[in-house]
Amino acid sequence: MISMKLTEIAKSLNGEFNGSDQIIKGVSIDTRSIKKDELFFAVKGPNFDGNDYASEALNKGASAAIIDNPDISNKQKILVSNAKSALGELARLWKHKLSSQIIAVTGSNGKTTLKEILGNCLSINHKTFSTKGNFNNDIGLPLMILEINNSYEFAVLEMGANKEHEIEHLVEIASPDIVVINNAALAHLDGFINIDGVARAKGEILQGSKSPNFAILNRDDNYFDLWSNMGKQSEIISFGSDSKAMVYPKNIVLEKNHCSFDLNCPHGSETINLNLPGMHNIINACAASAVMYSLSKDISEIKKGLESVTPVTGRLEFISLASGHEIINDTYNANPKSTLAAIDYLKVNSNTKVFVFGDMLELGINKEQMHNMIGEKLNEADIDYLFGFGGMAKYTVNQFDNHGLWYEDINLLIKDLKELMLEGNDMTILVKGSRSMRMERVIQEIIK
Known part of the structure; x- marks a missing residue:
């Protein structure tokens, strides 16, 4: 510190x-x-x-x-003159006293999970600092930098934004050596006109007064070309779902609470058994591997780091109950893209499928449209039951064709869900919603 x-x-x-x-x-x-x-x-x-x-x-x-x-x-x-500005300035000055390599991660979805995966990989052989929780704004990021000292070889920092120029400001404070853009999606739209604005805001991570040495970019994202142009002063390493990217997976096997795949990097390939579920986590693993490749880390070191990753609480966390029911705790946050990824994970389950859904917030003028879309996707996924909570979740329930119930009172929702769980059929229950909806309350009650 x-x-x-x-x-x-x-x-x-x-x-x-x-x-x-x-x-x-x-x-x-x-x-x-x-x-x-x-x-x-x-x-x-x-x-x-x-x-x-x-x-x-x-x-x-x-x-x-x-x-x-x-x-x-x-x-x-x-x-x-301004205490918050002084906090950022002190962090900027302190960063220049540090010898640690700074890796900055941004994206609409998955940046916290990616940060955890990358931090785990680096810490196999190096002392590594990682942002705690989601301290990723103009107060949280300076606080994290001021916790670092020269005993750390690497620091993995998360950068978030609710409006344009926020990441630009964070980059000037942190001056990262390597940057990662995971994706751009419909999230935190209240501060942006549209998703183009979100993508450009994420791209600000590439354009500090000191260009990063490496830019790690998602080849699958619609804004890859935009970011490649914005980051042309850096060496670009791409990751994605197929061989168009420099780092990509093959022979993917998705299981209930884990997955396996062949990781392909320019310097070799390895079969990876990842203790995280879902295709989106395979892409997160590829992003972390691309960073490790930029640092000239051996493929065997990457494998060891990826395979020692453990699930992050509240992010597709799998819980088995003695009753035979299964809970998927994805309550950390929600936006349309992460919700669709969670539904994809739920739909392959053979049990009775139940989705407990709280509002997705900060979607601006798109909020009704996006909640309607989730209802339509639930129909396509053959979800059996939907429990909606919050003003926007009502739109999702209205679009849902099977057993859909909407609640203003979360305690009543919990009561009805418990009664459904007593009917005998083995159920897989996915619980998801934006952070301020506090959907973890449902988890806490039904696992008692």
Whole structure:
């Protein structure tokens, strides 16, 4: 983690320092978890002002508080014009003191899973830092960089965006050596006009003031050519589902909770047994392998890394119940593309197929159309039961031809689902929805 003197930090941030000098040991924006000698940044949120918590942070052992309200009278403080901007600037300065190679990952779907797979592969032989959770915005990414020190050979960082120029800003902070674009899809559309805007925003990862050495791009994506042009200053390595890509799978076998395939890279091939289900995770594995190839890692090292990956909680996580029912926990998040991938995984199951579906959020003007489309796809997939929760899920239920029920009350949904589970037939129950729908509540109740 960052270790710097307060006076050096104040000078670097053009801040006004008041107090006694000391070396900080990390940073924090949350007084609930702040540790002794950490530097507190008084960032503002929609419902709070971090300046109001500066005194509490100091009382809990913070070395000082970075504030942007001149009326705050704390003794240990650095006054700056904007605390959030100062956080990003300190992360940018700290990154240039690091010897770690930075790998940045973005995409509409799967970037967190890809980050975990890649981090696992690298950590086989190298000390590797990976973004925690989804700390991928203009606050989360700086916090992650400030946790890195020179003992790490690699750092895998996630970059997200809700509007244009956000990733551009993150790239200027992180200055990555290698970048990965997993895909562009209908997600977080509230901040964009259309999917073209999403794709261009993802492409910003290629165009920092320092071009990355390698750009790892999805050959299957409709925007591959756009990204290739945007990243023409970098060496491009492609991954995808067939031999048009430099890294691709063959002889694919999809099982209930795992899969196998032959991984083909320019420097060799290996049969991979992946402890993750679904074609989309095979593509994630190919993306991670493309990064490893760019780093000149041997194919046997790639195989070892991929085969030691374990499932990520809430992402097509397979749970077997003593009753004979099976649960697929895909509650981490949802957008149209990831929902279709989950349905593809459910439809090959021989059990009675049940889909518990919460709203997909941040789809802008496309929200009704996209929820209608999911209902149509459920019909094509021969799903037996649909339990919908939320205002938009009603459109999905209305399009569904089999046993569809819609709920405003999640507790009533859980009650009816439990009753269905008692009828005796072995069921596979897929649960999915956007993060703020908190669909994991269904999982928690039905596995009791």
